[in-house]
Amino acid sequence: MSARQPRFTSQVLIDTTPLPDDIPKVQELGASSAPLLSASFFIGARCKAYNDDYMMCKTEANGRGEFECMKEGRKVTRCAASVIRDINEHCLAEFRSHWQCLENHNQQLWNCRPAERQLNKCVFDKLKLEKVIPDTPKGEEPVHLRKRQIFQSS
Amino acid sequence: MPQDMPPTGGYAPVQYRRNLPARGFRPAVYVLATFGIMTYGFYRAGQGIREHNELAREKMWARIHLIPALQAEEDRDQVRRYLADRAREKELLGTETKVYNSDRFVRPTFAVTPEHVTK
Numbered sequence: 570m571s572a573r574q575p576r577f578t579s580q581v582l583i584d585t586t587p588l589p590d591d592i593p594k595v596q597e598l599g600a601s602s603a604p605l606l607s608a609s610f611f612i613g614a615r616c617k618a619y620n621d622d623y624m625m626c627k628t629e630a631n632g633r634g635e636f637e638c639m640k641e642g643r644k645v646t647r648c649a650a651s652v653i654r655d656i657n658e659h660c661l662a663e664f665r666s667h668w669q670c671l672e673n674h675n676q677q678l679w680n681c682r683p684a685e686r687q688l689n690k691c692v693f694d695k696l697k698l699e700k701v702i703p704d705t706p707k708g709e710e711p712v713h714l715r716k717r718q719i720f721q722s723s
Numbered sequence: 724m725p726q727d728m729p730p731t732g733g734y735a736p737v738q739y740r741r742n743l744p745a746r747g748f749r750p751a752v753y754v755l756a757t758f759g760i761m762t763y764g765f766y767r768a769g770q771g772i773r774e775h776n777e778l779a780r781e782k783m784w785a786r787i788h789l790i791p792a793l794q795a796e797e798d799r800d801q802v803r804r805y806l807a808d809r810a811r812e813k814e815l816l817g818t819e820t821k822v823y824n825s826d827r828f829v830r831p832t833f834a835v836t837p838e839h840v841t842k
Contacts, residue, residue: 572830580840586807588799597796605789613788620791627794632827635798635805642795649792678785679778702781712777719771720778 595643598650606676607668607685608653610700611692616648652698660691678713679720685713801830811835 588594598605605612613620623641627634656664667684674680692698705711712718747753808831813819823829 582836582840584804584807584834584837586803586810588803589806589810592802595799597799598792605792606785609785609788612792613784616788616791620788623791623795632825635802635828638795639799639802642798645791645795646799678781702777702784704780705777709773709777712774712781715774719767719774 592639593643595646596650598646598653600653603668603672603676604653604664606678607664607671607688608656610702611656611696611698612649612652614698614701615652616645619644619648655696656692659695660688663688663691674722679718680722682713682718682721689713801828804834805831808835 600608619641623638623645626638626641630637663684667681667688670681670684671678678685689700700713702711702713805828809819
């Protein structure tokens, strides 16, 4: 799993040799944490099949997933990138206001419900992607749809 | 010499108890009010805990949806570095030495410092 990247204090030293040409190129996501968090449930909604496929491949590759699951990994990245691109195309203003709110509120989703409601509505209307939190207890309103919440700072 | 005797009909009763009006409600009312406030507080705390659990689930699922994308990027980067290392070793030593007695991918502990400063 992820580990700490080496950091040098005086200069940046990263091996930048690209992948060999026989491995297809894919554009990385390039989004920082707040936009990713803001788009996460839509990524999950559209890319669930690819994500599950990739994670299963990694589980079953017996420690060689880094090499053997590159194809699935490219699909995952392309799918997530497509979601972010679509949101950028259709709901840029709402997306921006939501992730900037997250950025300003410690990346706590419960602190940004008004912006999130607008973003969810826009994405649902234009992209047909809905935010669903799995395993919500039956008969309880999902926490992102509640009108009044106990935890709120403003 | 005649002795002093109590007055006929006895002494007047001594007032040892103060005769003040009782302030406030009956004590039972205060006990009940305390219990009422506490019950409401615990009820609200319970609601808060449940909402907190739901928020935690939301946060966890947001991360779960992101993990494959992040992991894929990281793995690609690791493979890129690994292949670059292999190519460099081939170029410098002419051999491809297997360090570990296993096919699994092992995250390298040491990395070669590139010749030129990247940034």
